[in-house]
Amino acid sequence: MVRSNYPNGVNSWPKASDGGELPNTREISMKIFIPKHKVEHKWNLNTQQWGQIVAHDLSLTAGPDVTKLGRPVCCDDNGRIAEDASTHPLCHHIPIPPSDDVHIPEGRECLNFIRTSSTKDINCTGLHDRAAPLSVVTSYMDLSLTYGNDEKHAKAIREGSGGRLWTTVRNGYEWPPQSGNVKKDCIGAHSTDEPCYLLGDGRGNQSPQLTTLHIILVNEHNRIADALSKLNPHWDDEKIYQEARRIAIAETQHINYYEYLPILLGKRNMVAKKLIYPDVRATKGYVNDYDPNVSAAIYKEYASAAFRHFHTMIRGQLELITEDRTLAQSVRLSDWFNRPALLEKDNGFDDLIRGLSYQEADKSDEYWDLEVTRNLFKGNRSSGSDLRAMDIQRGRDHGLGTYMQLRAHCNLPLVDRFEELKRYMSKENVKKLKKLYESVEDIDLVVGGSLENHQPGALVGPTFLCILLQQFLNIRIGDRYFYENGQDQEIAFTLPQLNSIRYGASMARLLCDNGHKITWMQRRAFELVSDKNPLLRCDELHEVNLKLWQEDAKSNDN
Template structure:
């Protein structure tokens, strides 16, 4: 029923001018899907909100904090205040975001990588068209293609005569003919908007079925070298032309093969589901496959939510700020503050500007680390994009797992590794794509309001001249912006927000902190199935206390092949107060509390 509904449903864009009440207009649909009472979530996010069954479901629009800023007021890319095109995204990338590898002294690469797990769980752009839409003359007939122009004196142009990079505009509700007239276009999120591990379980009833073993509540795996791996996916575009021996995995998310450490964590989560399912099967042999599967899924989602909010998020935003804004609570009991009037949908500004700031944390080379914590080799990031087979070579999975918890992430700053600004997805070519230029172009593609608008929205004084930014940015940064943009009101959100001085102890400036806080509040409070809520959809209090023992360190220990030691706080670097210890010494979730008292 849900499948048929989603095939024929039409989606209405939502105008959101204020974050105070998160009010939105109704969906453009014939009728909402029928909702049956269940203690388990749907895969597509429908019926999480029983009053508004489509709220937060897949294939619905992102929301906005401020109205769109399209050039024509409807869908065309924005223009400068003078009516001229904005500065080239690639020029801004190479001018403002150089490769200066400054390492974070406290936090590990685990932190950055778990951030991508959260990002992929919450959002996926929907694009249609050819990804090779960039011709040498920088022209195309594809209306979805909006190439990123390479300046004449750019190193890509000088060395390889590259004129542009492919860029496809995101699909919107106007493409689906849901809105007419002059209503501004709203981009579509292909996955549901909840933090529910859709990257593991799929985004629909149909997609999740191909992941199920249909026995013992397990997900399908393939065994090689005494280890479990995701099944091969011959239909994934990144797998086309690859032999089965060249690993290309099937998971709940099509981006599973994108980069080595992302894939590693996806494998960890897959194995953790099956580990939990195996224990539940032994505890409750009378349970059928579906019950075991759903209970294991519910537990793993809860672990994911706990690790994300209580172990990782404070690193980005600061713990006091999270408690103050009621994003997390300091309690041993239930939280129970679900609000059906809070829209959980992902904010366009968060997903396509603010949270992308953390691309600066990416390291260009990944360390392989022994049990002694000595690094003996490293892997170049761009050499193994969409090539996860490296994980199955020798002891690489364990060595890279230790590397995640040992290697420093890069500092949250304006500097980006060349692996993502010059060589991203390069394949056999000299150069690849530029992630920072792509972020700026995507900001414009989505018609996000100007940085100055969000600056004012988030409580900072609106800048009338470039020099009014000095309280928020360094003099050098302000000088660069004044040379790139003609008017202070032209500055893109993804640029201005990324250059603000940090609002310590947060790792972001005031504007991005404001946006990200709003997102993670609505993600939690707008989720009826949030793990800290009691009642039929939740856990018993004793079970909840066990869930709160979850940690990234224990997750790596339990699902690697031969990792025996791990520091208690896996997002934090090893130190005298965070020394590696036996995995058996780390707190673990006691699953015996899920034993059915009445077989």
Template structure:
């Protein structure tokens, strides 16, 4: 509600309240609530039909459908080019007028849900047809006039314009201000893109070093990771792996100035879309309610309470759930998922719901992830040349299933095969996912100059005393301080109770002394 009020205030301040055609935000429960509350403040805003979920995915899928139907391929022989362009022109003429008559999947239907979406699709198809005709003129036969030329007056851009002139944008392939479509000075990068993505790490390095125009997301080379052997022999990559790869410093005293401005800190697509999603397998379908004496007093079914936070306000449910998360055993890290996630996800009043596993697989396709084999090559792991060679890290039964589902080894998807690998001893993931996770958290730490343990810049660093207090913090103490009826907690809250991890009074757990943050200049 607060977000909706603040957003509404901004709309009024900038006189935009009556100009909204649609709003796109991530597909999260809080954002759904945000759209619902905004609809109350803006009577003309339809929170159901003008809320576009994951619009970037929708656009990506729409473009993929167009390209798949056109199947454009440029041949080197001029006669083949001419014949191809004639064939492709027939495809466009056949496809564009009859797109509404095709058998649309959910992504096409998304565009038709609102007038805004219908106009967007219609205008996109019109513009695509214009661009295709220009493409045909350029590539049809040798000696063709090519793309139409435009004088400088047409291609001038007013940097102060509030509205983008898309006709200018498409008509002017390149401008001095950098608007429009950039042209490469050589063909090395295009040549690389014709190869399987990341099939050979050296190809990637060579291509990026030769290309004058750098594409950061393609040229972010995974660093060599200590302890990740080419042949996947047994190795403790859990706690030891984090220490060996400088992700944590358990005995640290003082600053750890490991910030490196040359490390790319952004999130890897393989991490966000594959490796991190693997841990959905740990979800239990029923959450236990645990009393202060650590007795089971009840349990709640997940799908009964999706998008229903009222549970947290009922009796002692919040406290009992918090304790339950420190007592209940998580599910196993394997290929098997709880049916609450694969059959009843967000089912609401229906008999069945969604399938989170299927959603994860489709998300990997939407994001254009590299194949399982190519990803292993990119991270310096052994690359199987046949299904049989996967048996060192995937069971023979699962290899047979993969072979029956995929036509070739190169087709096997990272999201699928990565979850089938045997877990590395001491860790909850197989070698491929663990390599991705290690690389990601190294980048997140070392590439962030604001990381809390950095002390190189005194203007942004914590003082040594503040840093020492922060290192006292723990999940156990956090739960003690924020859950009303928790008075006992094991020191390592996310590990189950054991003789080495027994319940202790909250007062015995180290606490952060906030007095070290007092501004002594004004608080005397």
């Protein structure tokens, strides 16, 4: 969006406008993004958790190329500054500030941080050319987190018959196969015998509710594949797999644009920007807005700042909810990082699904849960890392433009003095910014954008809204396979198929169809249960009519 903010024009670490150091990111986290629980009164925890599904589908920063750059240790497991810290080009650990009353008493000196591999690291740019961070997943909304991002991985998770993804049966239920490297993929596991799933994305075992949604998407693919196999017994494995994949992607695109994103961005804002077309949907036609001149590539301002804002909605205590909507148990998120065994304990999988739809999310604000600012990936240690500090540090790593530079890019009013920021955020936060930063020109985009007063109907302020609207517009119109596009009839859904997806695809139906014994769900499954959004029997919810994909075997032969 804006030119990279590297002082040397290539990839050097950002500096303050006066040439000095920017404030410590751990200190920013402690002083501004303090722990205070203010929960949503309308949106449930799935509003936060599904966002991680969307985020992981679109981007994943590349780690070091170990064949060329090694695997640096910048800050060791004990929080001590390691030898690599001062010598390895990818090391940029976060020093623990003296005011840190959590880590200083433990003797920790730093939080580990490894820079993203860039075009410079793999010799894709010249010696003096500006580096760009690399992503290792597709930028399209194509469920790459379910199907994998390369041919080898995609084949490894397929069953090889009936178009299905690979599953194994335990205790009467299907689960994704066990990972071949539990110590790497599930470092929180207490033993290698615990469940640790081989999924389309290496981050899939990161937290219990993320893993739950991954498995729901695997189950949805197989549910569709099984139906298509019965409807079209003459189809081979590849045909069934590709068509089931296409339908599952279309369902999630529909959920994202017409059900999920309006919560974050505001329906009116999306209509005005032409991200959604309620009128065309009502007339049951195609939306032919594909533009071959638009790139669907991911803006680093989106991936490293704007969408990361919604980490604020994470809850540190996860509620597992029974079918009659009572609390089965409550668990600490930090006890289950990279340890998905909770899903197969008793009714854990279904209870987590219901918890997603029944527990309130934290509010979209500047307050963060200690489970992710003090105990992130803590394992058996007394404390862990800090997600907010990491977000800010990653923004600097990627050379993001400053808060003021992005406001300028979005044609928003600029300010010269901290006091003028009170027009756009609370007085208290302006005071905190003034104590931390020397100049308004230095405020990190990750920080300033998160503190803005929200736009009407949205869960973000104007700067992040500008970035997010443009990003999701590009993802839509830069993808000729986007589900509502009918310009190329060889790849488009028929209108009856498209309208069945519009009518029947929903988050509620996705949860109902792919739990083990889920029989009740509210129609608007990102919204808390209420008198206006009551629980319904799953069979009362609309569904996609897969019979519309039935093909005459004889006509196909001709």
